[in-house]
Amino acid sequence: MFTGIIETPGEIKDIRAEGTNLHFTIQSAISKDLKIDQSVAHNGVCLTVVALNEDTHTVTAIQETLEKTNMQFLKKGSKVNLERCMQMNGRLDGHIVQGHVDQTAVCIKREELDGSWEYRFQYDASNGNVTVEKGSVCVNGISLTVVNSAADQFSVFIIPYTFEHTNLHEVEVGDTVNIEFDIIGKYVARLIQK
CATH class of the missing domain: 2.40.30.20 (Elongation Factor Tu (Ef-tu); domain 3)
Incomplete structure (x- = not known):
């Protein structure tokens, strides 16, 4: 669950196709603090961190996600809005956001x-x-x-x-x-x- 309050922008550094999936590598200020298997909203799309490097993280978008979101239009250099999941012991500054793009x-x-x-x-x-x-x-x-x-x-x-x-x-x-x-x-x- 998310709040819709963006933590930081990220920049797409690499896009790699594998079958119908796309793997996006993003550089951001929060990448170094992420963990494998963590959920992060990318332009409002909840994606799982699958790889980490010093200042980048990688997520995978499957065909279903690509067809229903603007992830299919991203390219190297594109900016994405990033938000880590909401902490239950904090204030809800935005509104209840699931990270499931309609x-x-x-x-x-x-x-x-x-x-x-x-x-x-x-x-x-x-x-x-x-x-x-x-x-x-x-x-x-x-x-x-x-x-x-x-x-x-x-x-x-x-x-x-x-x-x-x-x-x-x-x-x-x-x-x-x-x-x-x-x-x-x-x-x-x-x-x-x-």
């Missing part, structure tokens, strides 16, 4: 405002996922508040700290991001369908 969305608007940025994302609503205004959503692993919710799109506003310390500053119109919808909202939507 689907991707496409950035359809990026506007610099006077001291903040507005991003608008569009997603395939046929999957039954929804957002609500002032509710939570996780974009590339970042816990954010929904603004201007619609049937298949929503906006978020980004403060300078988040813009500078995550990979959102690299997201442009047309780019694909990972979305994890609020877990409580998903359960409510499922109950209403029944």
Whole structure:
């Protein structure tokens, strides 16, 4: 379980294919503190550390993960948002995030405002996922508040700290991001369908 509060960005140093799997080697400030078999969110995708080096760690994304996330679009030099799992004895600064990406969305608007940025994302609503205004959503692993919710799109506003310390500053119109919808909202939507 995660909070959506990004600890540090990482940089993809190597990508190695093995069958339908991709092994990503990431350099980051937290890599040296990780352990084999530890769960770490990469752009909101919960992946298991399978190898370590001095300042890098390696994770594996299987075909299912690649098909449902933006991991398939990463290349050497790409930045990823990293978060280690939540400690149960600490504060929950973001919201409850499972690290299970529901689907991707496409950035359809990026506007610099006077001291903040507005991003608008569009997603395939046929999957039954929804957002609500002032509710939570996780974009590339970042816990954010929904603004201007619609049937298949929503906006978020980004403060300078988040813009500078995550990979959102690299997201442009047309780019694909990972979305994890609020877990409580998903359960409510499922109950209403029944």
